[in-house]
Amino acid sequence: MGGKFLSIGECMVELSQAGDGLLRRGFAGDTFNTAWYARACLPADWSVDYFTVLGDDPMSDEMLAMMEKAGIGISHIRRIPGKTPGLYLITLKDGERTFSYWRDTAAAKKLAADADHLRTAIEAADLIYFSGITLGILASEAVDTLLSELRRAKASGKIVAFDPNIRPRLWPVGEEGKEAMLKTIEAGARAATLVLPSFDDEKAHFGDVDIAATIARYHVLGVPTVVVKDGPGGVTLSFDRKVEHVAAVEAKAAVDTTSAGDSFNGGFLSRLLTGETPAKAATHGAAVAATVIGHHGALIDPGLLPR
Structure with missing residues (x-):
């Protein structure tokens, strides 16, 4: 029997280098990437919906058309007249990617403005997925609204999955900004039943000395299930306090690590939901992520993924 997967966050317009001074346009964003791979990996009796806010501009129209074509539900997406999606530009130099963002006035920043609409979408879902980036783009009152609804979902027995995906550039600079970022990430974890952190982020920002410390810290915050991603070091799972390690799947050729963690999350959650x-x-x-990083771009053809 199927169910409903709801992913909450921001999908952005992506511009990447196409040579000769030209740019290639696409659409991507961490929680949307996970929804994309969950849709690719879940059976047809599971629906995958995306929850965000878009504008009424042609770019928003094209983004919605792309989502529908991919089989991702858009019925929960509100639209605000005069608003537009956020945008980011990928720049390559000596093989290294850097990102420039234009998202200060993005429509997605209003995704928690209608609390009743948010509650309706969450109540209809079996699994709700969100990230630290989802929290990072919102004003503090909107974070409170979103987390309040997610705590309700957790208390009702729903699966609430959270990837901390820590991105300091979304927060004010300085010690106060860092403190606010870490407190908000912890609040996000408290609202979740399953957390999917990346160890590099946890080490850099929380000072965890090893993966065991990351797992212990999230259990103390009240998270029953922790899945720590460690790139080529594999994945460490703590389900019901039983710790298990799973090796990474080696990519044939790592050409673009964009969306590695997002695609792992989509592949992992899809299989967990189906038993x-x-x-x-x-x-x-891990096999999904290894395939994805062997191709350019955040979103690859679902036909290329392992079954």
Whole structure:
């Protein structure tokens, strides 16, 4: 029997280099990327919906058309007249990617402005997925609204999955900004039943000395299930305090690591929802991520993914 997967966050316009001074346009964003791979990996009796806010401009129209074509539900997406999506530009230099963002006035910053609409979408879902970037783009009152609804979902027995995806550039500079960022990430974790952190982020920003410290810290925050991603070091799972390690799947050629974690999350959650053991679900997620980083771009053709 299927169910409903709801991903909450921001999908942006992506501009990347196409040579000869030209740019290629696409659409991507961390929680949308995970929705894309969840849709690709879940059976047809599961619906995957995206929750965000867009404008009434042609770019928003094209983004919605792309989502529908991919089989991702858009019925929960509100539109605000006069607003537009956020945009980012990828620049390549000596093989290294850098990102420039234009999102200060993006429509997605209003995704929690209608609390009743938000509650309706969450109540209809079996799994709700969000990230630290979702929290980072919102004003503090909107964060409170979103987390309040997610705590309700957790208390009602729904799966609430959270990737901390820590991005300091979304927060004010200085110690106060860092403190606010870490407190908000912790608040996000408290609202979740399953957290999917990346160890590099946790080490850099929370000072965790090892993966065991990351797992212990999230359990103390009240998270029952922790899945720590460590790139080529594999994945460490803590389900019901039982710790298990799953090796990474080696990519044939790593050409673009964009969306590696997002695609793992989509592959992992899809298998977990359809009854696989956590270890088998993580192995599938690792295989999806290894395939994705072997191709350019955040979103690859679902036909290329392992089954």
